[in-house]
Amino acid sequence: MSSVTRIAIAVVERDGRYLVGLRTKQQTLAGKAEFPGGKVEANETFEAAAIRECLEETGLEIEIVSHLDSVEWDYDHGRIALEFILCRVGSQQEPRPPFRWVAGNELPNLDWPDANQTVIQKL
Numbered sequence: 001m002s003s004v005t006r007i008a009i010a011v012v013e014r015d016g017r018y019l020v021g022l023r024t025k026q027q028t029l030a031g032k033a034e035f036p037g038g039k040v041e042a043n044e045t046f047e048a049a050a051i052r053e054c055l056e057e058t059g060l061e062i063e064i065v066s067h068l069d070s071v072e073w074d075y076d077h078g079r080i081a082l083e084f085i086l087c088r089v090g091s092q093q094e095p096r097p098p099f100r101w102v103a104g105n106e107l108p109n110l111d112w113p114d115a116n117q118t119v120i121q122k123l
Ligand SMILES: Nc1nc2c([nH]c(=O)n2[C@@H]2O[C@H](COP(=O)(O)OP(=O)(O)OP(=O)(O)O)[C@@H](O)[C@H]2O)c(=O)[nH]1
Pocket: 007, 009, 027, 028, 029, 033, 034, 035, 036, 037, 038, 039, 075, 077, 080, 113, 114, 115, 116
C-alpha cells in the first residue's frame, strides 16, 4: 500500500474574495485552479505549512482563522490527505501572479481539482 502524503491548503479570504492560482503545465492537475498549499514537512503542523506555502507561492503573510475541511483523495499521482484551513490577510498587499482575488460567488465556475469540490460548496 502506498503512503499518504499530507497536504496543507490555505483558503485565504479578504472582503468576500479568495486567493486563487492556476496550476502550471509542469505540475500535476495542470490547468486547474488551486488555493495556495503543498506538502507538510516533517515536524511541521498543517497550520505552519499553510502559512509557509502561501508566503512562498503568493508573497502574502497570512493568519489562521479556522479549520474548514479534511479530505482524503486518490489521484493517479498518489493518495493525499488535505487539510483546508481558512485564513485571513491583514494587508492590502497584492499577490504574486498567477494568484489573484476571486469573488466567492465565482468560485464554483472555476475548474478545480476533484478533492476541492466539497470545500468549494462550503464557501
Ligand atoms: N496547492 C494545491 N494543491 C492541491 C489543491 N487541491 C488538490 O487536490 N491539490 C493537490 O495537492 C497536492 C499539492 O502538492 P504540490 O505539488 O502543489 O505541493 P508541493 O509544492 O509541496 O510539491 P512539489 O514540491 O512536488 O512541487 C497535489 O497532489 C495537488 O494535486 C489546491 O487547491 N491547492
